[in-house]
Amino acid sequence: MQRLILALIAGGLFGTGLSISGMTDTTKVQGWLDVFGNWDPTLAFVMGGAIIPMAVAWLLTKGRTPLVGGSFPAPSEPKIGHNLVVGSVLFGVGWGLAGLCPGPAIASLSFGGWQGWVFLAAMLAGMWLAPSVRATMDRAVPAE
Amino acid sequence: MLQSIPSDWFWGLAGGLLIGLGGAVYLLGNGRIMGASGIIGGLVDGTGRSTWAERLTFLAGVFLMPALLLPLRDGATTNATSNVAVLVAAGLCVGIGTRIANGCTSGHGVCGISRLSLRGIVATVFYIMAGGLTVVLFRHILGVI
Numbered sequence: 552m553q554r555l556i557l558a559l560i561a562g563g564l565f566g567t568g569l570s571i572s573g574m575t576d577t578t579k580v581q582g583w584l585d586v587f588g589n590w591d592p593t594l595a596f597v598m599g600g601a602i603i604p605m606a607v608a609w610l611l612t613k614g615r616t617p618l619v620g621g622s623f624p625a626p627s628e629p630k631i632g633h634n635l636v637v638g639s640v641l642f643g644v645g646w647g648l649a650g651l652c653p654g655p656a657i658a659s660l661s662f663g664g665w666q667g668w669v670f671l672a673a674m675l676a677g678m679w680l681a682p683s684v685r686a687t688m689d690r691a692v693p694a695e
Numbered sequence: 696m697l698q699s700i701p702s703d704w705f706w707g708l709a710g711g712l713l714i715g716l717g718g719a720v721y722l723l724g725n726g727r728i729m730g731a732s733g734i735i736g737g738l739v740d741g742t743g744r745s746t747w748a749e750r751l752t753f754l755a756g757v758f759l760m761p762a763l764l765l766p767l768r769d770g771a772t773t774n775a776t777s778n779v780a781v782l783v784a785a786g787l788c789v790g791i792g793t794r795i796a797n798g799c800t801s802g803h804g805v806c807g808i809s810r811l812s813l814r815g816i817v818a819t820v821f822y823i824m825a826g827g828l829t830v831v832l833f834r835h836i837l838g839v840i
Contacts, residue, residue, distance in 0.1 A: 555752045557724035562756025564717030565729060565801070570761035570768070572710020573703060577773045584826040587835060593707040598804060600711020601718065605809035608719035623724030624728050624744075629813040638796025639803070639818040643825025645788025648781055648833060648840060651773070652800045653793060654731035657754055659773045661762035666775040666782055673783040677790020678732075678739040685795050 554619045565657045572597045577650025584647050606647035633692050634685060705769060713746055716824020725749065731757075732793035740794075792822075 573579045573593055582591030612623045646652050651659075651670050660667050718729035734750050737743035765771055776782060791797055793799040796818050798807065802823075807815015833839045 554725055554749055557720060558753040559756045559808050561717045561721035561724065561729060562753035562766030563760045564713050564720060564756075565731075565753075566757040566760035568710040568717060568758070570710070570764050570771075572707045572714070573712065574707075574802040575761065576774055577776075578701075578771070581830055581834075581840070584823070584830040585834065586804065586827055587831055591703075591769030593703045596704045596707035597711035598808075600708040600806040601715035602711075602809045604712060604715030605718045605722075605805055608715075608722045609810045611719075611723060615723075617722075617767065618724045619726070621726045623722070623726050626810070627812060627814050631814065631817050632796050635797070635814055635818055635834070636821055638792045638794070639821035640792070640825040641788050642796060642799060643822035643827075644829045645785040645790075645791050645792060646800075646822060647826035647829030648788065649775060649785030651732070651775065652789060653735055654757065654799070654801050655773075656789075657731065657735070657757045658761045660758055662765055662771045663773040663775060664723065666777060667773060669779060669782045670775065670786045670789075673786025675739055675786075677787040677792075678736045679790075680787075681791045681794030682737070682740055684791050688795070695796075 557619065565654065568597075568601070569658040569684050571599075575655045575663070580650040580652075580655075581647065633688065637688065714801070714805060715809075718801070718809075721753070722806075728802055728806045729753075730798050730806060732789075732799040733802055736794050764839070778839070781840060796822075 564579065569575055574597055579591055579593050582596035602632055617623060651673065656667065656671050656674060660671065721727050721729040733743060733751055737745060738747065738750050798818060803815040803818035810820060
């Protein structure tokens with residue numbers, strides 16, 4: 552139960568932050584990516600602001616365990632493979648096209664109109680397809 | 696326009712701090728990384744350490760707080776395109792890409808960079824560059840978005 556209450560609080564803070572920061576407005580996201588247009592630096596402030604409490608949180612994990620028990624996620628191996636690069640490029644293309652990423656897609660559902668639901672449905676379909684896309688890619692480039 | 700910029704920056708920073716605080720609660724409380732694509736993706740393909748209930752409760756918070764704040768935000772809108780082909784293509788790219796890369800703006804960007812994770816930093820550089828080139832190509836050259 553404690554785990555679910557904390558998840559609700561964390562999600563609520565995330566949603567509130569996305570909402571008031573303007574990151575549910577696709578024009579602000581595309582404005583940040585549009586370095587050759589009317590560049591909007593807001594996203595840098597959001598990222599910078601979010602990294603500060605998170606960096607403190609990572610420092611606080613040292614020598615501790617999570618409040619509800621269990622263990623903290625182990626650091627990932629510093630391996631840069633084709634999955635990371637190809638996946639991130641693909642994500643960036645979609646992010647640029649619509650100005651939406653997974654968090655804001657959920658946070659904006661209550662006011663984003665039918666467009667938000669179409670994007671969400673396509674994103675879920677993409678997530679469902681991802682394991683077979685990854686398997687195909689691993690067969691083509693087995694080096695990773 | 697010039698007058699509106701500093702207030703946008705202020706709200707961006709304030710919102711960013713709340714996003715980071717949410718990530719801190721999820722990490723220190725539940726021992727989980729607050730990555731939106733991982734939390735949603737686990738519901739789709741069943742991977743990861745979290746339970747369905749934990750994922751759904753988190754996402755309920757993400758959905759509900761902006762909905763509750765709507766009365767305070769006059770005319771909140773995403774200004775998203777009404778071009779269905781663009782929306783579908785974008786959604787597919789985001790869905791496939793974030794799952795193959797194992798993270799998005801929140802997981803790789805916020806949680807990864809704050810941990811000085813090489814993978815998080817590399818992913819962020821690539822999706823920002825790809826996003827920038829996409830906007831240049833589809834807005835300024837092709838004029839689609």
